[in-house]
Amino acid sequence: MGEKILKWSLYSLGAVSLIVIGAIVWVVFSGFQSEGNSMTKEQEQIMKEVNEPTDQKEIKAVEKDGIPSEGSFRQELHEMTHQKVRANKKRGSQQMTAEQIDRMLGILKSVEGTEDHYEHFDFYKKSLEAWDKGDFSNAVTVHNTIWEWQNGTIGRATGLMSEEEESEYIKRNF
Structure with missing residues (x-):
C-alpha cells in the first residue's frame, strides 16, 4: 500500500510541475503580446535581434525593358514600410x-x-x-494591405514607429 501512495505522489508531483511550468511560460509570453503598441525593454531587445541589418538592394525579378514584375514591385513597397511601422516580425528592408x-x-x-x-x-x-x-500616415495600411495580399500570418503592423524608433531602425539596417 505504501508503494502505491509513493507512486501516486510522484505522478501528482510531476503533473503539478508541468502545470506550474506551463503557467510560467504562458505568463512570460503573454506579456509580450499584451503590450499593444508600447514596447518593454525586453521587447525592444527582441526586436533588435529579429530585425537584423540587411543590405540596400535593387528590385528583383526585373522583366522586359527593366520593368519589375508586380510581385517584385509590391514586395519592395512592403519592405519600405518596415522603416515606418511597428511589427513583431519584419522580413526584408528597403530604405525609404x-x-x-x-x-x-x-x-x-x-x-x-x-x-x-x-x-x-x-x-x-x-x-x-x-x-x-x-x-x-498611411504606412500601416500600406504594410497590412500588402501583408494580407501575401497571406501573411506573422508580422502584422500595429502602429507607426516614433521618430526615435525609426532612427534606430535606420541605423541598424542602413
Missing part, C-alpha cells in the same frame, strides 16, 4: 528615401496604360504620392 520613392513613381509612370499595367496600380500610386509629399 526621396530618391527611392521617385524611382518607384517612375516605374508606375512607365507601366501606366500599358500591357504591363499593375493590378493594384491605383493603390501603389496613391501610397507613393502621399509619401512623396512627406505624409507617411
